[in-house]
Amino acid sequence: MWVSLVSLLPLLVVAFALPSSDSEHKVKELVVPPRGWSIHGPAPLDHLIKLRIALPQSNFQALEDHLYEISDPYHERYGAHLSKEDIEELVAPRPESVDAVAQWLHSHGIQDEDMGRSPAGDWLTLRIPVALVEKMLDTKYHVWKHAGSGDYLVRTTSYSLPKSLHEHIELIQPTTMFGAFKKLKSTIHSISEADATIQTQNLRPIVDAAGVTVDASCNTTITITCLKEIYNAVGYTPSATVGNSVGITGYLEENANRADLQTFYADQVPAAAAVNSTFKFISVAGGLDSQNSSLAGGEANLDVQFAFGLSFPIASTFYSTAGRPPFIPDIGTPEDTNEPYTDWLDFILSHPSPPLAISTSYGDDEQTVPESFAKRACAGFAQLGARGVSLTVSSGDGGVGDGDPDPATQECITNDGLNRTRFIPGFPASCPFVTAVGGTIHFPEQAVDFSGGGFSDYFARPSYQDAAVKGFLSKLPKGTYSGLFNPNGRAIPDVSAQSDFFRVFIAGTPRSIGGTSASSPTFAGFVALLNDGRFKKGLPSLGFLNPLLYSKAASGFNDITVGSNPGCGTPGFNATKGWDAVTGLGTPNFAKLLALVT
Structure with missing residues (x-):
């Protein structure tokens, strides 16, 4: 029987998320800690995190439509692949998303020159300390240890964003990812x-x-x-x-x-x-x-x-x-x-x-x-x-x-x-x-x-x-x-x-x-x-x-x-x-x- 994760939110928020001091914040993502992972201790506040922020891609549906047409051997457009520039135009975020996220980052002292941007501008990358990430995401990071491998991760199980930003930010990582991408x-x-x-x-x-x-x-x-x-x-x-x-x-x-x-x-x-x-x-x-x-x-x-x-x-x-x-x-x-x-x-x-x-x-x-x-x-x-x-x-x-x-x-x-x-x-x-x-x-x-x-x-x-x-x-x-x-x-x-x-x-x-x-x-x-x-x-x-x-x-x-x-x-x-x-x-x-x- 499937049980919605939503039904577990109250318990999990109490157990794993930092209580919000900003009533305008709303939980963006929340996970149950995967089996084998347990909290080892608090994350050092000066530990640097390479934070990646995904802005919604403005027209991915159009890109997907193009993809299926040019990949269908019975379609008249078969093999008419798109250029790098065509792709970037389709996945570039909306200007209002770019502006809203930039204003939010500026409010935390992060300037444009501190950010890396993907060619289409749909990913932002910044390297900042845990203390600042916790403030921005209204959360608490811990050092987590895996019982089987002995690996450590600096992660949180929940993060929040101002309500007005939810439509402008698709996801932020590394936050809730406990997968083995750091050690595939x-x-x-x-x-x-x-x-x-x-x-x-x-x-x-x-x-x-x-x-x-x-x-x-x-x-x-x-x-x-x-x-x-x-x-x-x-x-x-x-x-x-x-x-x-x-x-x-x-x-x-x-x-x-x-x-x-x-x-x-x-x-x-x-x-x-x-x-x-x-x-x-x-x-x-x-x-x-x-x-x-x-x-x-x-x-x-x-x-x-x-x-x-x-x-x-x-x-x-x-x-x-x-x-x-x-x-x-x-x-x-x-x-x-x-x-x-x-x-x-x-x-x-x-x-x-x-x-x-x-x-x-x-x-x-x-x-x-x-x-x-x-x-x-x-x-x-x-x-x-x-x-x-x-x-x-x-x-x-x-x-x-x-x-x-x-x-x-x-x-x-x-x-x-x-x-x-x-x-x-x-x-x-x-x-x-x-x-x-x-x-x-x-x-x-x-x-x-x-x-x-x-x-x-x-x-x-x-x-x-x-x-x-x-x-x-x-x-x-x-x-x-x-x-x-x-x-x-x-x-x-x-x-x-x-x-x-x-x-x-x-x-x-x-x-x-x-x-x-x-x-x-x-x-x-x-x-x-x-x-x-x-x-x-x-x-x-x-x-x-x-x-x-x-x-x-x-x-x-x-x-x-x-x-x-x-x-x-x-x-x-x-x-x-x-x-x-x-x-x-x-x-x-x-x-x-x-x-x-x-």
């Missing part, structure tokens, strides 16, 4: 030793029912060659001169090691090794480019090696976004950091020519991210899609659950104070403007048991999913998992790809890595190849993929009908004919997709 959960499932060489002796090639032939070693070791064989891309040669590009986002101080990339290329992409191919590095918000081999990141190396290995010689970029736990009580007042997704979005939206296919292999449980923040970040992803960028995101490694064995967080229990058992969707995979990528294993392919899948509690099911998802739901026995998921929510994943036994080089040594961390960069690599085919015919980039995938391109996928994604003490959902909440539409058949999109 990589969706790598496992890392283990790998053989120095791939064992292929006395193994017959595997031939599936469709006649596709794949080297037998691909059932225990995934390489670039395996992926091209499994997904029907053998012999396709992309160009380096048609203006194409692909990118990888990196967080958690994960470093993509260039020496490891060369070793990987020598092992699997000799043409790239022959020309010493590498990636462009871009630092976001102070992200580092350490090339110390002992600090090589398994996630970053996996992502760049396979996305760039598949797409070579397409121009490649690795973004390193800084982000560490923002507070350590024993060292006083350190530099604060903000949620890395917003730092990266700020940067990439200001960039005149972002990569045209970008993969992210990091995420968090949707319920740990305030809904207001999730929806605003999702709107940023929509802006990129409208500019012709395809975004792929790992669907997660917990099946229908959160995959977290930490007893302090109690897997599959809601964070709303009611402690209900609930399937746990992931964010940003739940954003309808990204392409969520689930996982498969072996050949012939089947769903891998950790493939994240399910239904969002924040985002309604987009129309492009209606037919496919309703078909899936109609096949579920009546009452299956009743109350455990939102059948009207945005469904996850959209597609899938191989996600285990990836042969990755870390500090010069081959490792075997599994997780939907592998499937997202793999899918992005194939998207880059599809863009290559389009550019060679004078067509624009694919941009936001999902309306295409669920319509014209649906026949370009290998339907996965074996496997399931257990979690939360249940068997999870089953892979079945058509779309399912384990593998989505299935895995790509590159040759078929290329014919469909060119």
